[in-house]
Amino acid sequence: xxxxxxxxxxxxxxxxxxxxxxxxxxxxxxxxxxxxxxxxxxxxxxxxxxxxxxxxxxxxxxxxxxxxxxxxxxxxxxxxxxxxxxxxxxxxxxxxxxxxxxxxxxxxxxxxxxxxxxxxxxxxxxxxxxxxxxxxxxxxxxxxxxxxxxxxxxxxxxxxxxxxxxxxxxxxxxxxxxxxxxxxxxxxxxxxxxxxxxxxxxxxxxxxxxxxxxxxxxx
Ligand code: C5P
Numbered sequence: 001x002x003x004x005x006x007x008x009x010x011x012x013x014x015x016x017x018x019x020x021x022x023x024x025x026x027x028x029x030x031x032x033x034x035x036x037x038x039x040x041x042x043x044x045x046x047x048x049x050x051x052x053x054x055x056x057x058x059x060x061x062x063x064x065x066x067x068x069x070x071x072x073x074x075x076x077x078x079x080x081x082x083x084x085x086x087x088x089x090x091x092x093x094x095x096x097x098x099x100x101x102x103x104x105x106x107x108x109x110x111x112x113x114x115x116x117x118x119x120x121x122x123x124x125x126x127x128x129x130x131x132x133x134x135x136x137x138x139x140x141x142x143x144x145x146x147x148x149x150x151x152x153x154x155x156x157x158x159x160x161x162x163x164x165x166x167x168x169x170x171x172x173x174x175x176x177x178x179x180x181x182x183x184x185x186x187x188x189x190x191x192x193x194x195x196x197x198x199x200x201x202x203x204x205x206x207x208x209x210x211x212x213x214x215x216x217x218x219x
Contacts, residue, residue, distance in 0.1 A: 004048030005210060020098045032058075039086070051066045103120040150169075155188055
């Protein structure tokens with residue numbers, strides 16, 4: 001394969017947070033920067049893949065050669081992914097998808113009146129698990145951000161969501177994960193595991209993609 005181990009492969013990934021509207025001016029979201037997902041998209045394109053990146057709201061430039069689809073909510077992210085997934089060889093769920101959305105989005109700005117108020121939330125669809133549940137599915141890779149018992153929870157998540165591989169990071173270690181420029185991963189697949197020590201997200205993305213190419217090829 002030389003320096004293009006993903007040559008000819010179609011790779012779809014999600015990145016960034018999702019934004020769940022409360023009313024026309026407010027939303028619920030999280031601190032995901034999208035840096036890891038964008039680094040993976042950039043490296044995958046350099047490694048020869050045809051890359052489609054479904055991105056939540058982030059402040060990052062589109063990597064060279066990458067087809068980017070911008071979305072806001074988890075439902076929009078799911079729709080964009082499902083419209084593309086049938087033709088893909090690899091799917092990587094990198095996005096920090098909001099677990100809940102508003103049951104009803106207010107049509108007009110909510111006025112302040114009472115001293116307290118409650119928002120009713122409902123569960124969002126699990127995009128990664130939905131992809132993994134397809135009959136003819138791509139090689140499906142998930143991420144797991146954990147604060148403790150990383151291996152236990154990552155392996156459990158891989159089995160529950162029926163993934164081909166999971167990349168876990170310990171977000172309790174400062175300088176790693178959310179918003180940081182560096183990260184370290186413990187990668188598990190049904191037949192093995194590999195530790196990718198702390199380095200910049202761009203280098204790490206290349207190492208993870210190399211591993212994906214190797215494990216997928218050996219299947
Ligand atoms: O269950 P948990 O949210 O920890 O799983 C994380 C993995 O699942 C990530 O790969 C994330 O992109 C994906 N995910 C998803 N849709 C959701 C929640 C998580 O695709 N609604």
